[in-house]
Amino acid sequence: MEQSRRIIKLNNKGQFAIEAVLLMTLFIGIFAASMNTLKKKQFVQKLTDTSVAKVKNLSEYGTWKQNCKAMKGGSSQTAANCHPNSINRALSSDPQ
Numbered sequence: 001m002e003q004s005r006r007i008i009k010l011n012n013k014g015q016f017a018i019e020a021v022l023l024m025t026l027f028i029g030i031f032a033a034s035m036n037t038l039k040k041k042q043f044v045q046k047l048t049d050t051s052v053a054k055v056k057n058l059s060e061y062g063t064w065k066q067n068c069k070a071m072k073g074g075s076s077q078t079a080a081n082c083h084p085n086s087i088n089r090a091l092s093s094d095p096q
Contacts, residue, residue, distance in 0.1 A: 038044065054064050 053066065057066065058064055
C-alpha cells in the first residue's frame with residue numbers, strides 16, 4: 001500500500017509542466033483564431049485608414065479636410081485644392 005502511494009506521489013511531479021503546456025497551447029490557439037478573425041475583417045486597417053489619411057493631408061496640403069471644391073477650370077476634388085496657394089485670390093493688379 002505504501003509503495004502505491006509513493007508511485008502516485010512521484011507521478012504528480014510533472015503535472016504542473018503538462019498543465020502549463022496545455023494552457024499555453026490553448027492560449028496560442030485562441031490568439032491565432034482571434035488574429036485570423038481580425039485579419040479577415042480588416043479591423044486594424046479600418047481603424048487607421050481615416051486617421052492616416054488626415055495626417056497625410058495635413059502634412060502634404062496643410063489641411064485636415066479629405067476633399068475640397070475644385071478650382072476654376074479644375075475638375076478634381078482633392079485635398080490639394082485646399083492648400084492656401086491653390087486658392088483663387090483677387091489681386092489688386094487684376095480686379096474682377
